Amino acid sequence: MNASHPGIHERVRGLYAITPDNAATTELISKVRAALAGGARMVQYRNKSTDKQLRLEQAQALLALCQAAGAVFIVNDDLALALKVGADGLHLGKDDGDIVAARKALGPGRLLGASCYNRLTLAREALRQGADHVAFGAMFVSPTKPAANRAPLDLLFEARRQLDAPVVAIGGITMENAPKVFAAGANAIAVVSDLFDAPQIEERAREFASIYGLWARPSINAATPRRSSHDPRVANVISYEPSTDLSFQPMKNSRNQELFDRALKSIPGGVNSPVRAFRAVGGTPRFFVAGAGARVWDADNREYIDYVCSWGPLVMGHAFAPAVEAVALSAIDGLSFGAPTEIEVEMAELLRQCVPSMDMVRLVSSGTEATMSALRLARGFTGRDLIVKFEGCYHGHADSLLVKAGSGALTLGQPSSGGVPAETAKHTLVLDYNDSAALEQCFREQGDRIAAVIVEPVAGNMNLVAPRPGFLEAARALCSKHGAVLIFDEVMTGFRVAPGGAQAKYGITPDLTTLGKVIGGGMPVGAFGGRRDIMEKIAPLGPVYQAGTLSGNPVALAAGMATLNALLKPGVFDGIAAAAKTLTEGLTQLAAREGVTFCAQSIGSMIGLYFRSSPPASFAEVMQCDKDRFNRFFHAMLDEGVYLAPSAYEAGFVSAAHGKSEIDATLKAAAKAFALVK
Ligand SMILES: Cc1ncc(COP(=O)(O)O)c(C=O)c1O
Secondary structure, eight states: OOTTSTTHHHHSOEEEEEOOOOSOHHHHHHHHHHHHHHTOOEEEEOOOOSOHHHHHHHHHHHHHHHHHHTOEEEEESOHHHHHHHTOSEEEEOTTSOOHHHHHHHHOSSSEEEEEOTTOHHHHHHHHHHTOSEEEEOOSSOOSSSTTSOOOOHHHHHHHHHHOSSOEEEESSOOTTTHHHHHHTTOSEEEESHHHHTSSSHHHHHHHHHHHHHHHOOOOOSTTSOOSOTTOGGGTTOOOOOOOOOOSOOOOSSOHHHHHHHHHHHHSGGGSSSGGGGOTTTOSOOOOEEEEEBTEEEETTOOEEEESSGGGTTOTTOBTOHHHHHHHHHHHHHOSOOSSOOHHHHHHHHHHHHHSTTOSEEEEESSHHHHHHHHHHHHHHHHTOOEEEEETTOOOOSOGGGOSSOOHHHHHTTOSSOTTOOHHHHTTEEEEOTTOHHHHHHHHHHHGGGEEEEEEOSSBOSSSOBOOOTTHHHHHHHHHHHHTOEEEEEOTTTBTTTBTTHHHHHHTOOOSEEEEOGGGGBTBSOEEEEEOHHHHTTBTTTSSBOOOOTTTTOHHHHHHHHHHHHHHTSTTHHHHHHHHHHHHHHHHHHHHHHHTOOOEEEEETTEEEEESSSSOOOSHHHHHTSOHHHHHHHHHHHHHTTEEOOSSTTOOEEOOTTOOHHHHHHHHHHHHHHHHHHO
């Protein structure tokens, strides 16, 4: 028996109360009753007493309580007792007996859990032998077993990724660390002391249960109840009915709308970055209050599967526990020093290792800073003024780059910004993406004046556009021939298209690379780097000035390092890319079934959805997509609990937390949405 056991994930989740040794049956019963009243979903009876009669009586009494509460009752370490009382399951430790024999005796209907300490191999073996779920711990130093082996939080994440079975975390779990444990991937938390020693057991159980409601990653299917009603944020939940009204009116009785109305008074357009404003798709922007894994919750307590992932950075999912933990620990040591720190060296080394074209790296705080600095450097290095960019590519909002740009600028129909002096704009030459002939002609005419060609090697700011074979090669050859600097802007594609970026995927070596997004794991980090002879022109080594008070901020880098370290583990990147592929293939099939003109593609963990018959290869082709149909599709998906980028001109992002259940739920939502928009 294993995770294919029907309903296993529904049975093993939430607060798993493990009883303290207690000979006083009445007291034990009243404690467990309180835990169940507060929302414990599982109870494990653990009593090392040698008094068989006492154990039998207690087990029978607790089973009756659990049955009345609809909770699962599990006996620890005593197969005979479990069978005798008719428990829902048995839990075995390393020395507690033979899993195969227990499985056989229990039959298929009862649960069998196994302690696996801090070892994945043990878990794999236990599942092979017939266990249904596995427990890891001690997660933290615990008063019950102070000397137990520590299991790292990462292990939970790995176990969820590698094993198709519920994962229980145990040992030293408290109200303070429980969010981390759920966010790391635990399906259930087994708690003894912090629950049963609490002055108000019911209240404490309710608090644990509410953390589960906030942080767990329930699968969206009919069998799964909505988020726990104990969740304090659910108290004022606005009941939600999928809307068939596609006029995208402001939301009624909505806290999202309330917040937006307030924001409009103090913040231009109510947002701090234009594409968040929902201008392209209409309706009310969602204000998010929490995220965990692949899911986010808005101010009206609605849950969404998120394919924006903060516009790319959250490649490991929201509130990725190792990143959150690293940030917390780093913050305790100090928020900023304005002086060098070790983690900056580590990050620079890691980036060089992953992106070998970068001989040297400078860390900054955003993608915009990275591209702006890289351009200045290219100009300083070559002594030339002109730069070449491509229509629909967005490289941040520095003056010389806001000429025929993509992303929010494109979404708002202002690809070229006001406030950019004509004098500045005239130094930016704009060509068609994927047009090698135009690039060649441009170099033929002005090659000795061109400082740099800057390109998104896979364009992600006019939806997702792949480079045509030969395009990046042409850019490389022309830059080399004419002494111009080739800049790959991999702020979006870095660690998304491939771990080494688009340059690794397509085998082209740029002179400079810009990075951002994923390398900060959700915190503000950017980087630019490349050829040593070029990078040595930067201050303090050379004459090109570039600086930043918060550049290389250690707290931000802590999130980035934890994210990259997890992403670079064997199989993680490929797993995300596979999920992205399954999703886009599934969407394409569903649209075809409904007769909707649509296609989709994934490149690594980036996705492009297009309401046209084939993926676009140029800005002009992107413009041929049916924007109105996208907008209706966007709202239909939003109504179904799927958050796509609020613009037809943006790529989407899949994370390591988008597992089978999220992809299936998304496809289920899309089946309805396509039917609505056809
Ligand atoms: C390719 C590319 N370059 C640069 C940027 C600018 O990065 P930031 O928004 O961090 O300034 C972006 C942002 O979307 C981007 O996609």
